[in-house]
């Protein structure tokens with residue numbers, strides 16, 4: 001069976017060059033980079049080279065990169081590390097209602113421990129109101145945490161403008177850049193970002209490695225206690241192979257981003273326009289201007305049907321997409337991102353995300369455009385909402401207006 005993978009916002013395959021660069025670090029170069037002997041020295045250089053490669057991708061100095069175990073750890077470290085280090089200064093954190101759970105649940109945890117958190121709303125297109133953001137800042141505000149791009153809708157937030165606001169009020173600025181990095185330019189200097197998080201497996205490196213950029217001079221409480229690795233910022237023996245992989249993936253991302261994502265963008269637009277043409281009663285979730293979304297992401301609701309049933313039908317055809325985010329699918333709750341955007345509950349349940357990657361082809365898109373309309377039609381015919389002649393419930397009225 002043909003296999004089409006369009007779930008690159010959930011994870012990506014390790015790139016061939018990345019794998020090859022990693023392999024020697026499992027056996028021939030197995031040393032602990034903290035050791036002083038030859039075996040340690042053999043690998044400490046590789047870790048430092050990876051640090052340079054990651055720094056290069058986001059335009060910071062290598063000394064500002066701390067390797068962590070994943071994007072979620074990076075977000076936890078950035079937020080809890082700030083909350084603790086700045087607790088004398090204040091207890092207020094501002095974030096958005098559409099962050100990844102690694103940010104949202106960390107903030108909820110802090111709320112239980114005496115911190116106040118403002119969760120900024122988004123509009124129906126999933127965008128923030130920067131005036132609301134600015135007005136939320138008080139003299140107790142210690143952290144502003146806004147993701148660079150949203151994993152479900154692909155919406156890109158105006159990080160440069162938010163950085164200016166953070167600078168104006170001297171509030172520390174953290175951004176979860178996991179989805180943005182490697183897809184669009186991410187420059188932490190130009191945007192005045194203090195803390196930024198990257199995850200390896202979203203950019204062609206393996207799962208279980210990530211990086212946290214900490215601007216020089218930023219006071220942080222340690223998150224992982226133990227040894228003196230990472231200039232005392234983060235304990236734990238380095239995941240050398242993973243770090244080497246993240247370095248090479250960062251270098252490849254920098255080299256190929258423009259070229260790869262121009263073609264990914266073309267395929268995404270073709271899929272988007274094709275779905276609009278071929279399937280009636282759909283709603284695009286995210287900003288209608290495709291320039292304000294990541295070039296690879298398309299999120300659509302197909303009225304009257306369950307996203308989960310659509311995914312199962314896709315799966316039978318070898319197509320991998322996702323409903324809501326991978327972390328929330330499996331639960332029957334519609335995604336918090338759709339909820340925050342006031343997407344009607346029934347529509348939210350049918351939200352389906354296609355996230356393309358450099359491996360996708362024109363044939364993949366053609367195949368989906370061929371298989372999708374009959375699947376949607378069949379599922380709609382089975383749906384009690386679709387068959388109703390006279391629409392009476394509120395939910396249905398909302399759908400009819402789509």
Ligand SMILES: *Cc1c(COP(=O)(O)O)cnc(C)c1O
Nearest residue numbers: 070071072100151176178179199
């Ligand atoms: C995937 C993802 C994370 C978590 O990264 P992990 O390495 O899987 O822990 C955090 N934020 C966003 C926006 C993501 O897409």
